[in-house]
């Protein structure tokens with residue numbers, strides 16, 4: 186089943202269950218407190234927390250998401266993308282646990298001929314909050330789930346809140362067992378890697394009003410008058426299961442970019458395994474980051490030095506650098522981006538119509554980065570060698586001064602230096618780097634202040650005086666020897 190079909194089946198199913206079908210909102214979050222849309226519920230937050238009356242009692246969507254906190258997982262786990270699509274269904278004071286659980290089970294397990302996804306029920310494992318007797322009862326007695334595939338977890342794992350007083354509630358997560366080839370038995374609770382028991386769908390039951398407290402340590406004050414349901418299923422995760430692939434990077438909307446990277450680099454990707462081979466990881470990173478960058482540009486983000494723009498810049502740079510590590514020196518986005526666009530345009534036709542603009546932004550950023558790399562790489566290599574030779578038997582550390590020079594003169598952001606140094610097994614004195622950055626900032630502030638007030642900040646001068654152990658004689662007008 187192609188990814189696009191997973192999307193349409195989702196929307197068709199919930200439309201039949203009287204849900205309003207809401208289009209995906211842009212990746213630039215409509216909620217000003219976060220940079221990106223990180224979950225399907227983001228556009229519905231006012232209806233869930235109850236600050237606005239929902240226009241419909243039930244809604245469903247397939248939402249484009251960006252999660253930058255998963256960037257380090259990409260290509261290493263089987264199931265984390267910086268971009269992914271979250272399918273969701275929502276109830277605002279309408280159905281609650283029983284409705285949510287029954288529909289989820291029916292959609293996952295009914296046959297494709299009946300509009301379902303046709304998963305074998307025996308492969309589904311469920312977790313619930315250990316205090317949630319109601320959810321437990323529904324799973325065991327309404328659904329008929331065998332008790333050995335129901336696991337109980339604490340508030341740490343199976344409880345949702347917004348981080349502040351307001352609505353909160355238990356969750357119930359659905360996991361798919363890929364079988365013994367992917368790890369030992371024991372269910373999701375035992376599988377810390379999540380490779381065998383893949384989390385596919387999170388059902389959140391907004392049930393309580395919570396009070397003050399740090400972390401998960403807060404009182405549940407009372408049941409909400411208007412309870413809500415908020416669920417999220419990872420479309421790419423269901424896709425890799427239904428397409429019988431080892432991971433999400435090998436599904437139909439992502440894999441063509443890996444193939445393009447193979448063709449460009451002349452190296453081959455090991456399909457099937459969730460391999461830790463560095464080249465395979467790089468190709469998965471490339472495919473993920475190229476797609477995320479394309480989707481961000483499509484939604485109006487432009488590369489920049491902070492906020493969303495910096496995330497986009499970082500994604501493009503990591504993709505380009507991964508291609509270099511695969512031995513490709515020439516520009517690679519002109520091949521990779523069209524491959525990603527062709528794989529995604531079935532679901533997002535605007536990628537095709539807007540491709541001239543999208544590709545221009547991406548190609549310019551690759552060119553700019555290539556210039557940065559050309560200027561800085563030799564300097565970085567020198568600094569790395571210096572760190573290694575001065576380390577002796579200790580672990581080599583690139584100095585804060587070198588990291589600062591790379592930043593200041595060659596435009597290497599610190600995380601680029603960190604990543605490139607790490608590739609040589611060298612860490613970076615980040616504390617030293619940050620204090621040099623602070624000094625520079627203070628100097629700039631003092632300069633600006635001096636310009637504004639006409640006064641020079643003399644603290645540097647005083648500092649020098651103290652270090653020299655006495656007043657420095659001002660020789661500017663009389664001493665001419667310096668000019669001789």
Ligand code: ATP
Pocket residue numbers: 252255264265266267268269270271379384385386387417418419420421422
């Ligand atoms: P995980 O524990 O695997 O990191 P999560 O618990 O952080 O997932 P949720 O916040 O519960 O994920 O999001 C709902 C669903 O969205 C998940 O069950 C999963 O199917 C999907 N999902 C979450 N993060 C990603 C990601 N980075 N890439 C692809 N799918 C994701």
Ligand code: MG
Pocket residue numbers: none
């Ligand atoms: Mg996660």
Ligand code: MG
Pocket residue numbers: 384
């Ligand atoms: Mg999880």
Ligand code: MG
Pocket residue numbers: 358384387
């Ligand atoms: Mg989850």
